[in-house]
Amino acid sequence: MAVLAVRMEALLSPLMSGEQFRYAYNNVAAHSHHHVVAGHTSCLDSDVEDDDDDDFTEDLVQAWKLxxxxxxxxxxxxKRRCKIRAPCCNEVFDCRHCHNEAKSVNETDDKKRHEIDRHLVEKVICSLCDHEQNVQQVCEKCGVCMGEFFCSKCNFFDDDTSKDQYHCDKCGICRTGGRDNFFHCDRCGCCYSVKLREGHTCVEKSMHQDCPVCMEYMFDSLKDITVLTCGHTLHLECLQEMHSHYKYNCPLCNKSVCDMSSVWKEIDEEIAATQMPANEMRMVWVFCNDCGATNEVQYHHVGQKCGTCPSYNTRPTDAPASLASSRSECC
Known part of the structure; x- marks a missing residue:
C-alpha cells in the first residue's frame, strides 16, 4: 500500500496540489480497510488481496474528482464550484446575492429591478467543465462535487463547511452556526441562539423586516444579527456603529439596548452636585422608555429620572388624561 500511495501521488500530483491529494487520500483511507499513519499505509487484514489495491486506486481517483x-x-x-441560471431573467450568476446586487441594488431602471427566488432555481453550470444541468451536488459530466455542503431544498452550494451550515425547515432557508446551537422561535419566526431560548422577548416576525439602521432586509442577510433586550433586531455592525456615536436606544422603541445602571448612577451624582436656579425649579411629566411608566418628576436640565425605575431614558409627555380631567373638575 505504501508503494500504491507513492504511485498514486506521482500520477495525480500534476493534476492537483499536495494538499488536495492528502485530502482525497485520507478521505478514502478513512472509509476503507487500510490504516493511514503519517502518510504511510498498513493493512489491518493480512489476507487483503492485491485486487484491493485496484479498488483503492479507483476510490482515490473518484475522491480526487470530487x-x-x-x-x-x-x-x-x-466558495462553490458552480454558477446558477436565474429563472427570472435567464442570466448566469455566481450566486443569488450576485444576482440581487446586479438586478436589484445596482439596477437603475425600476421596471427591471427584481430579486431571485432561490427555491425556483432549476439549472446550475459546473465551474470546471461549464456543463449546464439540473440542480445536483455532483456534476453529471466531470464528476466534480460542486459544493461540499449542498441543500436540495433551497438549491444552495458552499465549499466552506467551517460555517456549520444547516437547513431550517421552518425558516425555509439554510443558516450557519450549527443546528445544535440554534432553535427556531415560532413567534419570532426565525432561528435564535439557544442561549436566548428562555430569556428573549418575543416580537412577531422580528427579523422579517429591514434593519432599522441600514435598511437592509435581515431575514436572509449574510451579516450577523443581534437581538436586543426589547426583542427587536438589527445588524451587529449597525449596533456597534450606534455605540460609537453614543446611541444606546433601540431605533424602534427607544428602550435601552444594554445595562445602563452605571450611567444612571453617574447622572445621579451630577444632578446632586448641580443646583438648579430657583426660577427653573418645576415639576414635569415624563414617559420612561425603559419601563413604560408615566410620572411627574422634578425638572433638571441634566435629565429627568423616571419615578418608577432608575432610568433617565425618559421623554416629556402630557399628564394622564384621567388626572387632567379630575383637575379640571376641581377647578
Missing amino acids: SIGANRYGCTHY
Missing part, C-alpha cells in the same frame, strides 16, 4: 477545485471557485459571498 475534491478537485475545492475552495478555488465562487464569489465574494460563497
Whole structure:
C-alpha cells in the first residue's frame, strides 16, 4: 500500500496540489480497510488481496474528482464550484446575492429591478467543465462535487463547511452556526441562539423586516444579527456603529439596548452636585422608555429620572388624561 500511495501521488500530483491529494487520500483511507499513519499505509487484514489495491486506486481517483477545485471557485459571498441560471431573467450568476446586487441594488431602471427566488432555481453550470444541468451536488459530466455542503431544498452550494451550515425547515432557508446551537422561535419566526431560548422577548416576525439602521432586509442577510433586550433586531455592525456615536436606544422603541445602571448612577451624582436656579425649579411629566411608566418628576436640565425605575431614558409627555380631567373638575 505504501508503494500504491507513492504511485498514486506521482500520477495525480500534476493534476492537483499536495494538499488536495492528502485530502482525497485520507478521505478514502478513512472509509476503507487500510490504516493511514503519517502518510504511510498498513493493512489491518493480512489476507487483503492485491485486487484491493485496484479498488483503492479507483476510490482515490473518484475522491480526487470530487475534491478537485475545492475552495478555488465562487464569489465574494460563497466558495462553490458552480454558477446558477436565474429563472427570472435567464442570466448566469455566481450566486443569488450576485444576482440581487446586479438586478436589484445596482439596477437603475425600476421596471427591471427584481430579486431571485432561490427555491425556483432549476439549472446550475459546473465551474470546471461549464456543463449546464439540473440542480445536483455532483456534476453529471466531470464528476466534480460542486459544493461540499449542498441543500436540495433551497438549491444552495458552499465549499466552506467551517460555517456549520444547516437547513431550517421552518425558516425555509439554510443558516450557519450549527443546528445544535440554534432553535427556531415560532413567534419570532426565525432561528435564535439557544442561549436566548428562555430569556428573549418575543416580537412577531422580528427579523422579517429591514434593519432599522441600514435598511437592509435581515431575514436572509449574510451579516450577523443581534437581538436586543426589547426583542427587536438589527445588524451587529449597525449596533456597534450606534455605540460609537453614543446611541444606546433601540431605533424602534427607544428602550435601552444594554445595562445602563452605571450611567444612571453617574447622572445621579451630577444632578446632586448641580443646583438648579430657583426660577427653573418645576415639576414635569415624563414617559420612561425603559419601563413604560408615566410620572411627574422634578425638572433638571441634566435629565429627568423616571419615578418608577432608575432610568433617565425618559421623554416629556402630557399628564394622564384621567388626572387632567379630575383637575379640571376641581377647578
